[in-house]
Amino acid sequence: MVQSLDRLKETASQTAGPYVHIGLTPNFCDIPGVYPVDLGDTMVNDKTKGERIKVKMRVIDGADTPLKDALIEIWQADADGLHNSPSEMRGAADPNFTGWGRKPTDMTTGECVFDTIKPGRVPFKDGRKMAPHLTVWIVARGINIGLHTRMYFSDEEKANDEDPVLARVEHRVRVPTLIAQRDGDTYIFDIHLQGEKETVFFDI
Amino acid sequence: MTEAKSLSNRRPETGAFFQRDRTMHPPAFTPSYKTSVLRSPQKALLSLDSTLSEITGPVFGHNILGELDNDMIHNFAKPGESAIGERIIVYGRLLDERGKGVPGALIEFWQANAGGRYRHKKEGYIAALDPNFGGCGRVITDEDGNYWIRTIKPGPYPWPNGPNDWRPAHIHFSIFGHGFAQRLISQLYFEGDPMIWKCPIVRTIPDRSAVERLVAALDMEATIPMDSRAYKFDMVLRGRRSSMFENRMEGN
Numbered sequence: 277m278v279q280s281l282d283r284l285k286e287t288a289s290q291t292a293g294p295y296v297h298i299g300l301t302p303n304f305c306d307i308p309g310v311y312p313v314d315l316g317d318t319m320v321n322d323k324t325k326g327e328r329i330k331v332k333m334r335v336i337d338g339a340d341t342p343l344k345d346a347l348i349e350i351w352q353a354d355a356d357g358l359h360n361s362p363s364e365m366r367g368a369a370d371p372n373f374t375g376w377g378r379k380p381t382d383m384t385t386g387e388c389v390f391d392t393i394k395p396g397r398v399p400f401k402d403g404r405k406m407a408p409h410l411t412v413w414i415v416a417r418g419i420n421i422g423l424h425t426r427m428y429f430s431d432e433e434k435a436n437d438e439d440p441v442l443a444r445v446e447h448r449v450r451v452p453t454l455i456a457q458r459d460g461d462t463y464i465f466d467i468h469l470q471g472e473k474e475t476v477f478f479d480i
Numbered sequence: 481m482t483e484a485k486s487l488s489n490r491r492p493e494t495g496a497f498f499q500r501d502r503t504m505h506p507p508a509f510t511p512s513y514k515t516s517v518l519r520s521p522q523k524a525l526l527s528l529d530s531t532l533s534e535i536t537g538p539v540f541g542h543n544i545l546g547e548l549d550n551d552m553i554h555n556f557a558k559p560g561e562s563a564i565g566e567r568i569i570v571y572g573r574l575l576d577e578r579g580k581g582v583p584g585a586l587i588e589f590w591q592a593n594a595g596g597r598y599r600h601k602k603e604g605y606i607a608a609l610d611p612n613f614g615g616c617g618r619v620i621t622d623e624d625g626n627y628w629i630r631t632i633k634p635g636p637y638p639w640p641n642g643p644n645d646w647r648p649a650h651i652h653f654s655i656f657g658h659g660f661a662q663r664l665i666s667q668l669y670f671e672g673d674p675m676i677w678k679c680p681i682v683r684t685i686p687d688r689s690a691v692e693r694l695v696a697a698l699d700m701e702a703t704i705p706m707d708s709r710a711y712k713f714d715m716v717l718r719g720r721r722s723s724m725f726e727n728r729m730e731g732n
C-alpha cells in the first residue's frame with residue numbers, strides 16, 4: 277500500500293440533448309422573462325476595440341446535413357491578445373469585449389452568426405506567438421462529450437504558417453479544416469463531424 | 481463579467497489542466513444511442529497541453545443573477561402560483577479533481593416538467609405542459625463551491641431511439657469552471673430510479689462508478705419539513721497543475 281493521492285474523478289459528460297436551448301438560450305426558444313437576455317448573445321458594444329467581423333458557422337454531420345439543434349460557444353482574446361478572464365495575468369483586457377459568445381444553430385438553416393472582433397495574437401507556452409484564433413466548443417444531441425476545436429483566419433497566412441498548434445497537425449491536408457474563409461467582413465467556418473473533411477478536434 | 485466578486489480574495493490559478501481521463505466519459509460513437517452514429521468524429525483527437533486560450537475562460541459575476549434564477553418552481557410561474565410536482569431542493573458542491581471547491585462558477589440547469597414534458601417547439605410527447613413551469617434555472621457557486629437550487633422533480637419521458645426507450649428522470653446541467661478547458665455538460669439522475677440502468681444515453685458511459693457519481697442522493701437531513709425534500713449532488717471539474725512547479729511564467 278502507498279498513500280492515497282486523494283484525487284477525485286471528473287464528472288462524466290452526457291449529451292446536451294435536443295432541448296439544450298431551454299437551459300442555455302431560453303429567450304431564443306420562446307421561454308421569455310426568466311432571464312433578461314440569453315447569456316453570450318452579445319460580445320461587443322460600440323466601444324469595443326479592434327476590427328469588427330462576423331463569423332458564420334455550421335456543424336455538419338456524416339450525411340452532409342447541417343445540425344439544426346447544435347449549440348456553439350466561442351472564446352477568444354481581445355484585439356491586443358488579452359483574455360477577459362481572472363486567469364489572465366498579462367494585463368487587463370478590453371472591458372468592452374466579453375471574449376465569450378454562445379449561439380444556437382438556426383432551426384431551419386443550421387447557421388449561426390457571431391458578431392465579434394478579430395483577436396490579437398496570444399503567446400504559446402514557449403513564448404512563440406500563436407496565430408489569431410477562436411477557441412470553439414460544440415455540443416448537441418448525439419454528441420456525447422463537447423467537442424473542442426479552433427478557428428483560424430484565411431487572411432492570416434503568415435501567422436498561420438508559424439502557428440505552433442497548427443504545426444502539430446500531422447496530416448497537413450487536414451489543416452484547412454481549421455481555417456475559416458473570408459468573404460467581405462464575414463468568415464465562413466463549417467465544422468464537419470465526420471468524413472473526408474472531418475474537422476480536427478482537440479483533446480486539450 | 482470581469483467582476484467575479486467571489487474570486488476577489490484568491491489569487492487566480494494559471495496552471496494547465498490535468499489530462500482528461502476519457503475512460504470515465506462516453507466515447508463519441510455509441511450505436512445504441514442512434515443519433516451519435518452520424519455525429520461522432522472518427523479520427524483521433526489532437527492532444528495538446530493547455531495553452532492560454534484554454535487555461536483562461538469566462539467568469540460571471542453574481543450581478544447577472546435575478547432573485548428567482550435558482551428557483552424553477554417560481555421563476556416562470558404567475559405571481560402567487562407555482563409549478564406542479566414534487567418539490568425538491570438540489571444542493572451540493574462543485575469541486576475539482578484535487579478536491580478543491582470551485583468558487584464563482586456558473587451552473588445552468590434545464591429539465592422537463594413533472595409529467596416529463598419540455599417547453600420546446602420540437603417536443604412531441606403528449607404529457608401536458610405546466611403553465612407555471614419554464615424549465616431553466618442557474619446559480620453561481622459560493623466561496624467554497626457550494627450551490628443549491630429549488631425545483632420540481634422532473635418526470636421520465638419516451639424518446640425516439642428504440643421503439644420504446646424512456647429516459648430516467650433527469651436534470652441537465654452545464655458548468656463553467658475557471659478555464660475554458662473545464663467546460664462540461666452532463667445530467668443528474670435520482671437515487672432509486674430503476675430507469676437509470678435501462679437508458680441508452682446513460683449506458684454510453686463505459687464506467688459503472690462514473691454513472692453512480694451522476695446519481696443524486698436523497699438527503700432527509702437537508703429537507704425542509706412540510707416543504708421540500710432534498711437531493712445532494714456534487715460535481716467535479718478537471719483539476720489543474722500548480723504553476724509553482726514551473727520555472728517560467730506563462731507568456732514569457
Ligand SMILES: [Fe+2]
Nearest residue numbers: 293647650652
Ligand atoms: Fe432531457
